[in-house]
Amino acid sequence: MIKLTTPISEETARSLKVGDEVLLSGTIVTARDAAHKLMVEEKPDFPRPYMKDGVIYHCGPVVKKHEDGSYSFVAAGPTTSTREEPYQAAVCEEYSVRAVIGKGGMGPKTLEGLQKVGAVYLHAVGGAGTLIAKRCTKVETVFKLEEFGTPEAFWVIQVEDFPCVVTMDSHGNSLHKEIAAKSDEIAKELMGLK
Amino acid sequence: MELKNAMLELIRRASTDLSPDVEAALVQAYDREDEGTPAKSVFGTILENVKLAREASTPVCQDTGSVIMYIDFPVGHSEKVYKEAAEAAAMEATKLQYLRPNAVDPITGKNSGNNVGVNAPYLHFHQWDKDEVRVRLMLKGGGSENVGAQYKLPDTALKAGRDLKGVKKVVIDAVNKAQGQGCAPGIIGVGIGGDRVTSYALSKEQFFRKLGEPSANSDLAALEKELYEDLNKLNIGPMGFGGKTTCLGVNVAAQHRHPATFYVAISYTCWVYRRKQMIIKGSEVTYD
Numbered sequence: 019m020i021k022l023t024t025p026i027s028e029e030t031a032r033s034l035k036v037g038d039e040v041l042l043s044g045t046i047v048t049a050r051d052a053a054h055k056l057m058v059e060e061k062p063d064f065p066r067p068y069m070k071d072g073v074i075y076h077c078g079p080v081v082k083k084h085e086d087g088s089y090s091f092v093a094a095g096p097t098t099s100t101r102e103e104p105y106q107a108a109v110c111e112e113y114s115v116r117a118v119i120g121k122g123g124m125g126p127k128t129l130e131g132l133q134k135v136g137a138v139y140l141h142a143v144g145g146a147g148t149l150i151a152k153r154c155t156k157v158e159t160v161f162k163l164e165e166f167g168t169p170e171a172f173w174v175i176q177v178e179d180f181p182c183v184v185t186m187d188s189h190g191n192s193l194h195k196e197i198a199a200k201s202d203e204i205a206k207e208l209m210g211l212k
Numbered sequence: 213m214e215l216k217n218a219m220l221e222l223i224r225r226a227s228t229d230l231s232p233d234v235e236a237a238l239v240q241a242y243d244r245e246d247e248g249t250p251a252k253s254v255f256g257t258i259l260e261n262v263k264l265a266r267e268a269s270t271p272v273c274q275d276t277g278s279v280i281m282y283i284d285f286p287v288g289h290s291e292k293v294y295k296e297a298a299e300a301a302a303m304e305a306t307k308l309q310y311l312r313p314n315a316v317d318p319i320t321g322k323n324s325g326n327n328v329g330v331n332a333p334y335l336h337f338h339q340w341d342k343d344e345v346r347v348r349l350m351l352k353g354g355g356s357e358n359v360g361a362q363y364k365l366p367d368t369a370l371k372a373g374r375d376l377k378g379v380k381k382v383v384i385d386a387v388n389k390a391q392g393q394g395c396a397p398g399i400i401g402v403g404i405g406g407d408r409v410t411s412y413a414l415s416k417e418q419f420f421r422k423l424g425e426p427s428a429n430s431d432l433a434a435l436e437k438e439l440y441e442d443l444n445k446l447n448i449g450p451m452g453f454g455g456k457t458t459c460l461g462v463n464v465a466a467q468h469r470h471p472a473t474f475y476v477a478i479s480y481t482c483w484v485y486r487r488k489q490m491i492i493k494g495s496e497v498t499y500d
Contacts, residue, residue: 052321080274080312092309093265093274098355098393122355122393122452143254144355144395144451145484147274149261167323168313181257183250183453197454198391201446205388208442209370209381 025071026116028136036191038184040140045158045176046073046119050097052170053162054105061112064161068174069113073140076102076120078169080147081157089157091175093147096121099139107131123185123194132188139186141193153180215293218490218497219281219301219347220310225499226351226488227276227310229266233423234460234485238262241397241450241457251455258450258483273395273484276311277351279333282420284346291337294347298335302327314354344493348420351486356394357479361386362412365474374474376435379404379464380442386478387443387459392452395482399423400443400462403477405469411477418463419479419487432464439464450483460485 024044047068079094099120106128116137121144161172185193206212242255265272303326305311315329363382365374372378403414426433439462449455490499
């Protein structure tokens with residue numbers, strides 16, 4: 019088990035390999051569909067301080083607003099990452115992101131981007147909403163809440179021992195690519211196409 | 213408003229706890245995977261999360277899905293009453309964080325903030341002869357909805373003809389293409405026949421069946437069994453990490469088709485398989 023804390027250096031990110039189990043702590047930022055589109059089309063400056071050598075989390079949380087105006091996460095598992103495939107590599111480069119947490123893996127464009135930038139893709143357990151929310155210890159601030167709505171906003175949060183597995187690394191390796199190649203062969207056999 | 217409160221409780225139960233058949237299937241999957249594998253570890257996390265969510269009465273998954281209700285009601289009841297109660301229950305459930313605000317206007321991009329909007333919640337009404345009301349609720353996640361697929365037979369590339377062998381091929385193709393993206397292990401609903409609309413509807417309605425309960429049609433029951441075994445040979449595994457469990461169940465149904473068409477719709481739901489029902493008889497409400 020590897021303990022990682024933000025900010026993450028390029029050297030540390032490059033030392034991670036597919037299959038490594040990671041416990042992540044520190045400040046991270048949620049960003050999903052609307053956020054990625056915005057970061058590519060308008061390149062806003064507000065996420066920069068949190069994203070440089072930082073971590074993007076593909077997540078649309080369930081959030082509780084307290085009477086004093088503060089927020090906490092109630093359920094916060096990962097969302098499907100592949101929707102950000104058109105944007106992810108450009109976002110990682112523009113904002114010097116060192117890790118992306120999500121589920122389901124990403125495609126060749128992102129894999130190439132991770133190699134270039136020196137970053138990794140971390141897979142969290144999809145559906146583990148309550149369990150992961152317990153590792154999100156504090157909501158620091160939020161951007162674009164009114165405009166994008168709760169699931170799509172940029173939530174800046176602190177996490178402690180957030181469990182993930184490296185499934186795409188900066189050396190061109192992807193667990194998702196391997197599994198898909200094998201299952202394609204099995205599927206062909208089962209369909210009688212081989 | 214009693215009906216609203218009963219619906220709110222139904223939503224709370226569906227969002228924060230899984231039905232016993234689903235949890236039992238996840239326990240079996242955990243037992244089946246080899247020690248020290250990522251698959252085993254994923255199922256361990258899944259089971260721990262289910263327990264934590266139930267204890268805290270918080271959503272199992274943060275994607276609390278689209279709210280879909282099938283309502284069967286006696287002669288003389290007003291659909292409007294049920295619609296108003298469902299909307300009020302969805303709003304209240306959002307305030308209490310049983311639901312995430314999941315209704316987005318596709319024109320403006322604006323989230324309604326309370327799960328109410330055009331066709332949200334989505335309601336199917338059916339009048340029946342019984343003197344009781346049945347409300348079946350499904351909270352359908354978006355990630356798994358995205359990996360659903362509809363095929364038109366014959367399919368040249370898959371060499372799938374207009375028969376159950378052809379159906380089997382396209383289901384294998386759809387689940388293989390989904391990989392881990394729909395939060396595998398999934399439950400697969402298959403609708404054969406009908407038109408573009410009704411084939412998807414039939415496939416999704418299969419999610420109301422209990423896991424392991426075979427089709428009453430012996431040909432379809434055999435197909436379900438074969439597909440369940442074949443799909444679990446794909447080694448996609450939980451989250452697409454590889455493993456022995458790619459699906460928890462396959463439910464197939466058929467309906468008559470137009471001579472010119474042969475559709476097969478495949479609906480996929482994630483392991484956070486949320487569907488619950490309640491029966492209202494007089495002043496008594498029972499949940500299942």
